Structures are given as C-alpha cells and as structure tokens.
Amino acid sequence: MHGTPLDVAHMLAGGMVLVSFMLLYQDRMFALLNVFALHAVVLSASVAWQAHIQNAPHLYVPAAIALVLKGIIIPVALHRVVIRLGIHRTIETVGGIGLTMLLGMGLVALSMVVMLRAAATADPLAREDLAFALSVLLLGLLMMVTRRNAVSQIVGFMSLENGLILAATGARGMPLVVEISVAFSVLVAFIVIGVFLFRIRERFDSVELQALDEFRGERR
C-alpha cells in the first residue's frame, strides 16, 4: 500500500503520538481532560481511516466507541468528578516537564528502533502503525509514572489503551472478538474506576495517591 492512503494513516497515527506529548505537559485538570478528548478523537479518525482503507467495516465500531465514549462521555464525566472533588487547580508532576519530555522522546525513539526492525517483514502500513502504537503506549505509561493524582493516572491509562486499539486495528484482519473486547474492557475499566473514585472520595475526601501511601501495612 502506497500513496495517499498510507500518508493519511501515518498522519493520524503520528498525530496521536503528538497529542500524547501534549498530555505529558498539561498541568491543569480541565486542559488535561480536553487534550485527552482530542486524543480520543484522533484515535477515532485513525481507526475509521483504517476501516476505510482495509475495507473492514466492522472497524467502524471501535472508531465510534472511541469517539462517543472516550471523546465525549468520559471526559465530561471526569470533568464533573474533578469539580466535585475540588481538584481543578494544578496537577503536581514528579520531576520537571523538560525531563519528562526528554524521556518521552527517548521512548518514542526506542519504539521506532524496536518495532521498525522487528516488523521489517510486515507491510509498511502495519509496521509503522505498530511503531506509533508502541510510542503511544509507552508515553501513556510514562504519564502514569510521573503523575500522582488519581484522575490524571486514569487519563494516562486510557491514553495507553488508545495506543493498544491503534495497534489492534493496524493488524489487518485481527478477529472482531478482540476488538470488541478491547473496547468493552475500556468500558468495564471505566466502571471500575468510577466505583473506585466514588469510594475514594467517600473515604478520604482526596484523590491524592500519596495520601493513600500513608496506610501501608508496614507503617502501622
């Protein structure tokens, strides 16, 4: 596959990596949620494009789920959670933004080197899609490590899942079961998280994970 279809697929997948970088340096909760919504929208466009060029109409389902659930419903819900918890000021980040960005670049370089070499025999579309997907995944992981706040960790985890969906849809002909299950697991994960946040709110009046660390059994 060459020409425009490939270029557009690249642009969209590369766009996700870019938005992942934007997620890394957001230091306000609302901005973070807005950027995450953008992440989901780009994912949705990317998956829809894959559905178009692979002639795989079933892929429109994950695209729609990404758009509606992760682009609209979850950000709106988290918006409310943030307001209710009164944490809409700043996010504390561990380490400086500069260092985090440098680490992020290193991770992207790593995933390019690893995936482009490992998948050398695969077709260019799938290969580069995988490389971008791994970048998004690792950046999501980095975000989860650098943030202390429960809501931003959730956002980090969901951006990581977005990377997985990008990878799954890039793998041509991957059975539908898995795609739906991925989308479904996001839903389940969100329900779980929602329950958790609710309970954490109920018990602690804080979602700072550092406060939770106080209760480690070893320090009793």
Place this chain on the structure above:
Amino acid sequence: MIPQLADLPLDPLHALLVIPAGAAVLLALLPGYWLAARINFLAALATLVAALLLLTERPAPSGYLFVDDLNVVFIVLSTFVGFTTAVFSATYIGHELEIGRLTPRHLRFYHAMYQTLMFAMNLGLVANNIGLMWVAIELATLTTVLMVGIYRTHEALEAAWKYFILGSVGIALALFGTILVYMAARPVIGEGNDAMVWTALMEKAAGFSPDLLNVAFVFLMLGYGTKVGLAPLHAWLPDAHAEGPTPISAVLSGLLLNVALYALLRFKMLLATNPAAIAPGPLMVTMGLVSLIFAGFMLYRRRDIKRMFAYSSIEHMGLITFAFGMGGALANFAGLLHMTMHSLTKSAIFFAVGHIAQVKGTQKLVEIRGLTSSHPVLGWGLVLGVVAIAGLPPLGIFMSEFLIVSSTFAREPLLAIPLVFGLLVAFGALMLRVSEVAFGEPVGSLAPVEASYVPLYAHLALVAAAGIYLPGPLVAWFQSVARLLG
C-alpha cells in the same frame, strides 16, 4: 470413554464454564447468607466434578476451547482449590457477617464475584485462542480487584487501587504482546481467527518472523509476569493479599498466579517451536531468581501475617518460574510438582491464617503469640503448613525443591548457588516468624474458634502424602506434561 457421559446434558468442558457463570448470576440475585454459601459450595463441587470428568473424556479442540495434557493439570488443581476454598469461605464469611465487617449486600456481591472469578480462570485455562485467554485473565483481574476492595477500609482501597493500576498496565502490555503474536502469525496462517488459535499457532510457529516473536515475548513476559507476581513487578501482590478477605488471598495465591503462569508457559512453548527465536528460558530464570532472593529477604521485615505469606508466594512463584525457565524433563516435572504443592500448601496456610486473624482480631505478627497452646488445632495446622512451605522433609515441597535444586546442580552449578542461597534466606525468615507466632506465652484473645478444619487438614494431608509417596499414574502423567513443555 464412559458411555453414560453422552447422556449428560452438558459436556464437561462446557460445564466447566457454564456452572460457575450460572451460579454467579444466581448468587447475585439471591439474598440470604445460608443459601448463598451452600450454592457457592455446590457450584464449586459441580465444577470440580466436571474437571475430573475431563481427565477421562477429552473433547476435540474447537476454535475457542480445547483441553490437552497441559491445561488439564491446571484445571483440576484450580477447581479443587476453588472447591476447598468455598468450604473455608462459608465459615470465614459467616464470622465476618457476625462481627459486621460485611453487610448482606456485600455478601451477595462477594459470592457472585467468587463464581465469576472461577469462570474467568477456567475460561483462561481452556481457551484455545490467545485473544480469548487475554480477555479471561483481564476478567479475573477485574473481579479480584473488586473483591480486594470489598472491606472499603483505607488499606483495602489503597491495595485495590494499586492492584488495579499495576494489573491493568500488565494486562495492557500482555495485549500488545498478543497483537504482535497475531502479526507474526498472519503472513503464515492468514487473516482471521485461525491466526489466534493455539493449536494452529503451535503447528506453524516455525515459519513465523522470529524478530516479532521475540519482541512479543518480552511484552508477554512483562505483562503476564506482573500477574504472576515476579519481581520487580510484584508491588500489587502483598497489598492485595493482605487487605482482601482471606478466601480471596487463598485463591489469589493458589490459583490466579498459576493461571498467569500458564499463559506464560504456553507462549514459551510457542517460541520453543521456532528455531530462530530467542530462548525464553534465560529470561524466566533471571526473573525467577530475582523474585526468589528478593522475596526471601523481604520476608524478614514483615509485621503483618498475611503480607508475610504473600511474600512467600512471590518467592515460590519465582522458584516455579525458575524451574520452567531451566526447562528439560526433570526441571519441568519439578516445576509442575512444586506448583501443585505450593497451591495446596499456601491456600491451607491462608485458611489457618484467616481463622487466626478472626479470633485474634488482628493480622499483626506481634499481637499473635503462643497459638499452639491457645488454639492447638489451628496453631499446629499453621506450623505444619509453614514447615511444608519452608521445604522441610518429608513434606511434598521438600521433594519438589530438592528436584529443582539437584537438576540445577547437575546442569548449571553456578545458578544453583544463588538458588540455594535464596531458599535458605526464606527458610530462616519463615522459621523465625512461625516460632514466635506458634510458641511461647499466648497473647490476645483466647476465645474458642469456630473454624472449618477440613479444608486445611485435607490440603496438608495431600501435601504430606505427596512427600512420602507419589502414585505411579500421577508421576507418569506429570512426566508426559513435562515432556510437552520442552
């Protein structure tokens, strides 16, 4: 082939999935502790019977489910411990209700989740599809997260949150590895479902791109390794074991870790059939050894009894991973035996610890003293369990540890040194703690305990019997599985 089996409405393979799933729905709807505990017990018993029937009748593999010599070991072990834990759970949860730690609403949720967990683990074990297996292990993770947080205390919520975050990251990495395996299989097998079916993958793996398989295995090792509790990805494990209800600690240690290990073993076998791919053994040996030695040292600093045995689980999972990483007929045999013995012993220990924590009203080691004089049956049960888990003869774990150490000495003497060192460190810690807990002046409540001793002593009897005499058919069976593992 037994003729009556054909008359059953369900074949055993599907029964293994339908019974727990049906029971979960039923238990979610039913109020009342007495009835729920009994249905939980009956469902677990029926699942065990279905698993035992699989030993004789083996259905042909379909695109989604299959049974072979390897997974039937795991299935029988898993359903057996699931059954005995259901027996233990009935007494344990009854007490939690009495003291008001759990409300009837939580109880309904607890029983439904218990059966959902059994369903998810059975599905993970019989799945003939790498995608389906992933979904099942994800489901098992989510149900245990909910169970760990069920007490809603600070500690329980922190443990559940930590488990959820680390477990999800692990499971996400495993999915990426699964996608990569599909990518490797697609050029050879073709698009669609076939490229995710174990039986098809195993046949054709020799033609897969080795580079993709290598990268995939790294992700699978990290992902499923998190669920096995291998250091340095183990951080969730002690918290999850310590803060959830004790039956869940028993099931986590005895079963869920094994299911994740099973997934890892399958992928190891897949890589072994491709001559150009890396050997997964050294990776597993390294992580296993690190977990063993790390957990051995961590055992000394524990102040919470359940947390201590959780670290002991990390130690033993490390040892089992080490044995399977070494590979070869003898080490694989020892690994299988050790896994079985560890599941039985560790869940027995948690049965004892659960009742002890209930009667003493605490899990702190300093507040539990002199158990053998205050609660002799329970105290000696714990002592026996710890003696078994520490690897003293003549119990079953001594035999499997002896086999692992001796086969390592024969093949890689240098690796045997850190192995024995780690085992001795852990042994010292366990002996030190158990002598404090079991002997001396009793501390704390002396109230009589309402315990179900049957599961505890049944497990210990099996472990003791295995240490003295292993029946021939069992040995032959494990040997054939060990050969299968390569």
